[in-house]
Amino acid sequence: MVSIxxxxxxxxxxxxxxxxxxxxxxxxxxxxxxxxxxxxQLGYNSIGIVLIISFxxxxxxxxxxKLNIQSAWMPTMVTGYTTRxxxxxxxxxxxxxxxxxxxxxxxxxSELGTMRITQQIDALEIMxxxxxxxxxxxxxxxxxxxxxxxxxxxxxxxxxxxxxxxxLGTTSIAELNEGFRYEFNQWFFWCGIVKAVxxxxxxxxxxxxxxxxxxxxxxxxxxxxxxxxxxxxxYILFSDIFLTNMLT
Amino acid sequence: MxxxxxxxxxxxxxxxxxxxxxxxxxxxxxxxxxQSGSGKTVLMKxxxxxxxxxxxxxxxxxxxxCTLSKKERSLLRREMGMIFQxxxxxxxxxxxxxxxxxxxxxxxxxxxxxxxxxxxxxxRVDLHNVGQKSPGELSGGMQKRVAIARAIALEPKYLFxxxxxxxxxxxxxxxxxxxxxxxxxxxxxxxxxxxxxxxxVMGIGENIxxxxxxxxxxxxxxxxxxxxxxxxxxxxxxxxxxxxxLKQSYDKDNGKAEK
Numbered sequence: 001m002v003s004i005x006x007x008x009x010x011x012x013x014x015x016x017x018x019x020x021x022x023x024x025x026x027x028x029x030x031x032x033x034x035x036x037x038x039x040x041q042l043g044y045n046s047i048g049i050v051l052i053i054s055f056x057x058x059x060x061x062x063x064x065x066k067l068n069i070q071s072a073w074m075p076t077m078v079t080g081y082t083t084r085x086x087x088x089x090x091x092x093x094x095x096x097x098x099x100x101x102x103x104x105x106x107x108x109x110s111e112l113g114t115m116r117i118t119q120q121i122d123a124l125e126i127m128x129x130x131x132x133x134x135x136x137x138x139x140x141x142x143x144x145x146x147x148x149x150x151x152x153x154x155x156x157x158x159x160x161x162x163x164x165x166x167x168l169g170t171t172s173i174a175e176l177n178e179g180f181r182y183e184f185n186q187w188f189f190w191c192g193i194v195k196a197v198x199x200x201x202x203x204x205x206x207x208x209x210x211x212x213x214x215x216x217x218x219x220x221x222x223x224x225x226x227x228x229x230x231x232x233x234x235y236i237l238f239s240d241i242f243l244t245n246m247l248t
Numbered sequence: 249m250x251x252x253x254x255x256x257x258x259x260x261x262x263x264x265x266x267x268x269x270x271x272x273x274x275x276x277x278x279x280x281x282x283q284s285g286s287g288k289t290v291l292m293k294x295x296x297x298x299x300x301x302x303x304x305x306x307x308x309x310x311x312x313x314c315t316l317s318k319k320e321r322s323l324l325r326r327e328m329g330m331i332f333q334x335x336x337x338x339x340x341x342x343x344x345x346x347x348x349x350x351x352x353x354x355x356x357x358x359x360x361x362x363x364x365x366x367x368x369x370x371x372r373v374d375l376h377n378v379g380q381k382s383p384g385e386l387s388g389g390m391q392k393r394v395a396i397a398r399a400i401a402l403e404p405k406y407l408f409x410x411x412x413x414x415x416x417x418x419x420x421x422x423x424x425x426x427x428x429x430x431x432x433x434x435x436x437x438x439x440x441x442x443x444x445x446x447x448x449v450m451g452i453g454e455n456i457x458x459x460x461x462x463x464x465x466x467x468x469x470x471x472x473x474x475x476x477x478x479x480x481x482x483x484x485x486x487x488x489x490x491x492x493x494l495k496q497s498y499d500k501d502n503g504k505a506e507k
Contacts, residue, residue, distance in 0.1 A: 027353050119336040126296055126408075127350050128325030 043146025058158025080179020
């Protein structure tokens with residue numbers, strides 16, 4: 001078990017590293033280049049998995065509600081309404097970010113961990129480059145920028161998935177349309193966006209800290225990668241409770 | 249010139265560097281030699297500022313690295329170039345981008361001028377037409393040469409090499425040594441090489457600091473090393489076949505008893 005002292009030490013190191021990372025870049029031109037690259041690598045390359053998962057989860061949620069919850073005494077719009085609310089409030093923001101914590105978190109931790117053990121980070125420091133700022137800040141801002149777009153895609157993919165279930169004949173387009181339009185609260189969409197931005201910050205900073213502070217060899221990089229995913233996921237789940245309570 | 253004065257460094261209870269005093273001269277290849285675990289890498293890391301010593305001074309032409317402000321330290325680092333044991337090339341970039349990287353970060357020159365400078369550096373280490381390759385496509389020796397090109401891109405005043413011949417065959421090691429010595433003499437920079445390669449010691453060691461158990465036991469040139477009267481240095485030399493034969497013939501020529 002990790003002792004309290006070690007946990008506090010880890011927290012202190014994390015805060016110091018993020019403090020070092022969040023500073024004015026040495027060269028804005030290089031920063032923008034890195035920022036666009038990270039948006040592409042962390043965000044654009046995740047669009048496929050986001051669309052696939054969201055489409056099928058949207059379809060499955062719709063089917064489950066139709067088959068298990070809807071009954072004769074319930075209005076027909078319940079299936080569409082519930083699917084929309086689940087996708088907007090929880091799945092597309094929190095659960096999708098948990099999935100992305102696995103993909104993006106391990107990617108960041110292993111990249112920075114490998115750079116650490118192959119002395120690439122030392123090389124940056126020797127050159128007089130603020131390595132934390134150069135490597136971490138573009139990842140943090142890149143994912144925080146692209147995550148709301150991914151969440152929006154996820155919501156739409158989920159709704160398309162729900163419409164796809166009409167091909168199975170369990171529900172109709174008219175019923176789903178009614179449910180999707182029923183008492184739509186725009187704020188719920190923005191709640192998902194706010195959550196996604198916070199989770200993007202947590203995923204990138206925690207994974208960067210785990211990777212940046214690796215000591216040893218390839219085994220330690222692997223451990224850091226796993227630890228990044230586990231820790232990011234736990235913090236996402238904790239913050240989900242507070243954010244849900246605060247925002248809705 | 250880099251002067252190290254009364255330098256101490258410990259890790260928890262273990263004292264790794266004990267009162268190191270030595271001078272690294274300008275325009276010369278300065279070597280730090282010693283057994284594995286003797287503290288030479290820790291000394292190098294202290295000199296370049298990757299570690300902070302407990303006590304002592306590291307003077308870069310009179311500027312104490314330990315007392316410099318963050319900004320001054322950052323500016324000083326732009327006068328340094330370093331070649332790492334593993335070359336430490338950025339594997340997400342091409343060879344040309346690696347060499348251009350310090351220029352892109354710190355030079356105000358135009359992109360064409362920066363590219364021209366990077367290509368000049370690559371030509372200087374005898375690497376033509378590899379600019380668009382990724383570091384992973386190059387051999388170990390070529391990677392070291394790219395690392396040298398990157399290290400000299402900003403025309404540094406101080407060049408640091410951490411075991412530059414590690415993992416290289418003897419012929420490639422000589423090429424790397426000659427490159428380092430050539431750059432040092434032509435550009436009149438202060439070069440510090442951390443090595444335990446005896447070929448390098450005899451080939452390019454103009455000013456040698458021998459580290460043993462965290463102490464600077466001996467300093468001198470490669471011409472003086474065979475006549476050195478130091479027990480630890482003799483033990484170190486006798487571990488190398490090349491130097492043992494040289495030392496034995498030196499002792500024989502000078503009428504000393506054969507060991």
